[in-house]
Amino acid sequence: MRILAIESSCDETAAAVVEDGRTVLSSVVASQVEEHKLYGGVVPEIASRRHAEAIVGVTSQALQEARMELSQVDALAVTYAPGLIGALLVGVNFVKGLKLATGKPLIPVHHLRSHIAANYIAHPDLQPPFLCLVVSGGHSHIIEVSDYTKLRVIGRTRDDAAGEAFDKAARAMGMPYPGGIHMDKIAGGGDDGAFRFPHPRVDGAPYDFSFSGLKTAVINQIHNAAQKGIELPVADLAASFRKAVVDCLLDRFIKAARDTGATRLVTAGGVSANRLLRARLEEECRQNGWELFMPPLSLCGDNAAMVGAQAYYEFLSGRSAGLDLNACAAMSIEE
Numbered sequence: 001m002r003i004l005a006i007e008s009s010c011d012e013t014a015a016a017v018v019e020d021g022r023t024v025l026s027s028v029v030a031s032q033v034e035e036h037k038l039y040g041g042v043v044p045e046i047a048s049r050r051h052a053e054a055i056v057g058v059t060s061q062a063l064q065e066a067r068m069e070l071s072q073v074d075a076l077a078v079t080y081a082p083g084l085i086g087a088l089l090v091g092v093n094f095v096k097g098l099k100l101a102t103g104k105p106l107i108p109v110h111h112l113r114s115h116i117a118a119n120y121i122a123h124p125d126l127q128p129p130f131l132c133l134v135v136s137g138g139h140s141h142i143i144e145v146s147d148y149t150k151l152r153v154i155g156r157t158r159d160d161a162a163g164e165a166f167d168k169a170a171r172a173m174g175m176p177y178p179g180g181i182h183m184d185k186i187a188g189g190g191d192d193g194a195f196r197f198p199h200p201r202v203d204g205a206p207y208d209f210s211f212s213g214l215k216t217a218v219i220n221q222i223h224n225a226a227q228k229g230i231e232l233p234v235a236d237l238a239a240s241f242r243k244a245v246v247d248c249l250l251d252r253f254i255k256a257a258r259d260t261g262a263t264r265l266v267t268a269g270g271v272s273a274n275r276l277l278r279a280r281l282e283e284e285c286r287q288n289g290w291e292l293f294m295p296p297l298s299l300c301g302d303n304a305a306m307v308g309a310q311a312y313y314e315f316l317s318g319r320s321a322g323l324d325l326n327a328c329a330a331m332s333i334e335e
Contacts, residue, residue: 001315002066004073004098005308006059008091009083009111010137011042012301013054015062017073018308021117022124026065027305030054037177041167048086055094062304070102077107077311079114080321081328082138088327096323107311108321112139112333113151115268117310118299126293131262133253134333135277136269137163137180140209140249142256143333145266148313151333154260155207155252162245163271165211169218169241173234183238184274190239195221197244199251207256214244246277254284264291273300 002025007014016027032050036042063070078095080088099106116132128148134141140162142155160168163180170179175186197217202208218241225232257265265285271277278294285292299306 001074001312002068002072003075003077003107003308003311003315004059004063004070005077005109005304005311006055006091006095007079007114007302007304007307008051008055008087009079010087010302011036011047011050012303013051013058014302014304015055015059016304016308017062017066017068018121018305018312021309021312022120024121024305024308025068026062027303028058028062028065029303030058033178040171040177042084044084044086047084048090051087051090055090059094070098073104075105075107075311075315076102077109077307079111079307080108080325081110081331083111083327083329085327085329088329092325092327096325100323105315106321106325107315107319108325109307109311109314110331110333110335112141112143112269114306114310116143116145116151116266117313118268118295118303118306119266119293120309121305122295122299123293126266129262130264130266130293131253131257131260132266132268133249133272134268135162135249135271137161137167137271139269140211141333142207142253144260144262148310149317149319153332153334154256155205155209157209157211158202158205159210159212160215162209162211162249163269165215165245166242166271168215170238172219172222173237180271180274183242184276186235187238187242188275190233190235190237192239192243194233194236195240197241199244199248207252209248209252211245211248214241214248242274242276246274246280249277250280250284257288257290263289264293266293268295270301273297
């Protein structure tokens with residue numbers, strides 16, 4: 001089954017053709033990063049306009065690279081939630097137009113489910129059940145995946161996501177957008193024991209995260225130093241902050257794995273590209289004898305190939321949508 005998939009939940013306009021949920025026939029991504037750098041973050045209205053400008057081109061290119069005509073695809077898929085509502089609407093309405101023109105089945109796909117599905121492309125032998133750490137700019141979740149479309153949240157952030165904390169702390173350190181990527185590079189040359197940051201916990205919720213206080217702690221450190229005329233060693237500061245965030249992520253994830261008896265661990269989302277997180281996870285899984293699956297860096301960020309991968313399993317479970325499909329800015333991965 002060949003699915004033409006569209007992704008437009010944030011600041012990447014993407015299209016891909018995926019076969020049977022595992023084989024990528026084409027994948028095209030048009031990024032808006034350079035434009036949003038001017039503002040230090042994603043501007044929703046600008047993102048929506050750029051999606052509208054790029055979506056026809058990336059779709060045509062994806063079909064061309066797959067050596068297919070639109071009439072030859074078996075189904076259409078689109079990210080419909082969660083994300084920036086204006087950006088989502090561009091993709092949803094575009095694919096509804098394709099459905100109206102072709103009569104092909106339309107499969108609505110949850111953005112976080114797609115991130116998990118990126119691993120199905122990278123690891124053909126990966127099958128549920130497994131425990132997944134989903135970490136991105138807007139989300140930090142621990143998900144129990146019992147089947148391709150049966151997922152349960154057992155841990156989540158109560159405030160900021162890990163990626164948001166990285167980006168905002170990096171901005172305070174003077175790094176350009178997207179800050180998390182630059183921090184990861186700079187932190188590699190720093191001393192992660194130079195500064196001590198809190199490791200917040202949520203009472204009564206052993207698998208939940210809280211990054212707001214950690215983010216505030218590093219910003220206060222920077223402001224206090226500036227008021228005293230002290231120049232902080234940025235590499236050491238970045239390394240110490242990165243370690244604190246990764247410590248929090250791993251503490252909850254490893255505890256969840258031990259408590260649930262999971263022996264197959266998976267990561268997903270943009271922050272899963274973080275070098276320290278990947279290295280620490282590899283070591284933890286090696287010591288515990290667990291299997292570890294991580295997406296390659298090319299599939300950590302937003303793309304449409306992961307949408308097409310998850311769409312295949314959504315379709316097999318009987319999920320499809322009509323022309324009344326609407327976008328939704330916030331939605332649980334369990335729905």
